[in-house]
Amino acid sequence: MVFAGTADQTRNSPAARHHPGQRAWRIAGYTVAAGFAAGVGAFAGQQVQASWGRWAAGGYVLAALITLLWRHPAARTTATSAALLGAVVAPLVWMVTGGRHMSTVGMGALTVVTRAARLLVEHGSPYLPKDQLTGPESLNPYGPPLTIFGLPHALGLDGWAGNPRTWFALSAVVLGYLTLRYLRAERPMWTLASAFASPILALPLVLGGTDLPVLGLVALGVALLARGSHAGLAGVALGIACAMKATALPAALVLVPMLVARDGWRRALAFAGSGVLAALGSSAVTAPAMLADxxxxxxxxxxxxxxxxxxxxxxxxxxxxxxxxxxxxGGRVVMIALLVVLMVAVCVYLWRRPARTVSTAVLQMAVIWALVFSLAPSTRYGYFIYPLLMLGLRNLLPVRVRPRR
Structure with a gap:
């Protein structure tokens, strides 16, 4: 998440927010975002992505011009509003109105989650039997708890109320706000708006990215640990995130040895134990048929x-x-073996040289995610939202937390 804020109150002071250097960075950021969005609009092979790119590019260009030409205390808020309007509000409204008949190619995740919820209601499992599997979209690479975002449609709601995209977005907003409030970020609503105005989050928010609730839970878990308390609650958040998508597992691998080094075995076991119970419990509730097979x-x-x-x-x-x-x-075997070796080496390193602050742990997570997504046999560029979000979140973390034993 590209958070527009930091735990350092000096840098967040009114004077700092309007410093020429800060303004130049904002202009550069909006310009880069506009270039990225324009590239998506011009070259994306999927119509829904291209539509987002065209709307977002206009919003980012307007935000850059406002920041460049209007030297007023309200310029920053106005520019953020313009970016949010172009990158989030306008594309969503277009999908509901003029773009509602666009091709849904590339939005298979929404179809998979919707079908998984129907299967859960009818058969107690979000997965099709192996003899009914045909193409790629007949499989469900997500953990059982992610199925809850398709339940509104399975239970009879239509339109936006039954669209998993709506619930992915709402969960991300709520979890992001809770994270910022717990970190005591200055102006949490404005910071949250700035984060979702960035292309890193705006694109998956509009398209209905399944990673949003997972990232929200990981960020909340990190925030709970950053303030030096609530290891059990942090474990619950991370456990559910890992049960939703295996992509969250590197966060748990980093945080357990960090807690041992910082707070001792008791709190580390509380974190790990609550995480395992939350993962198993949420999976059992959302896939009861899986208990037998x-x-x-x-x-x-x-x-x-x-x-x-x-x-x-x-x-x-x-x-x-x-x-x-x-x-x-034999490339698949080579890459799987390389991934296994990489993860073993990472685990050994993390236990021999554990992070002693959440800030260092978050940096380790970002590096591990970047390596894993680069070497995975199947990957998408969009997965790099994980390390980018951690780098943004790191700016909001407290500098030091007193160890608790």
Whole structure:
């Protein structure tokens, strides 16, 4: 999350907010965002993404011009509002009105979550039996708890009330706000608006990204630990996040040894224990049929992303791991073995040289996520929202927290 704020009160003072250097950075940021959005609008192969790019580019250009030409205390808020209008509000309104008949190619995640919820209601499992699997979208690479975002539609709600996109976005906003309030960020609502005005979050927010609630839970867990308390609640947040998507696991790998080093084994065990219970409990509630036979879960959530099923995932951004896994004989085995070696090496390093502050832990998470997403057999550029969000969140963390033992 690209948070427009920091825990340093001096840098957040009114004078600092209007300093020429800060203003220049904001102009540069809006300009880069406009260039990115224009590129998406021009080159995206999916109509919904191209539509977002065209709307967002206009909003970011307007925000840059406001920041450049209007030297008034209200300029920063006005520019943020322009960016938010162009990158979030306008594309969403367009999808409901003039763009409601656009092709939904590339929005398979919403279809998968909606179907998973229907299967859960009807059969007690969000996964299709193996003999009914056909193309990539017949598989569900998400953990059972993510199914809750499709339940409104499965229970009879139509339109936006039944669209998983709505609930992904609301969960991200609520969790983001709770994170900022717990971190005691200055002007949390404005900071949250600035974060969602950035292309890093605006694009998945508009398209209905499944990573939003996962990232929100990870950020909330980090915030709970950053203030030196609530290890159990932080574990619950991380546990549910990991149960939703395996992409959250690196956060847990980093935070457990950090808690041992900072607060001692008792609090580390409270964090880990509550996380395991939350993951198992939330999965059992949202996939009760899996208690008797978890093979469908393993097939969908583990084997499918690793390209070990007959149906191949469409997550195919040309990163090194994906290129080797698909273009060379035996490439999948090579990349899976490399990932295993990498994760073992990471775990050894984290226990031998654990972070002693949440700020350092967040930096470690960002590096691990960048490595994993670069080497994974199936990946998307959008996954890099994880390390980018951690780098933004790091600006809001307190400098030091007194260890609790």
């Amino acid at each position: 978890p093979s469908d879960l393993v097939h969908n959530m583990v084997l499918f992303p690793l390209r070990l099923t007959p149906q191949q995932t469409t997550a195919a951004s040309p990163m090194p791991g994906q290129v080797i896994a698909t273009d060379r004989s």
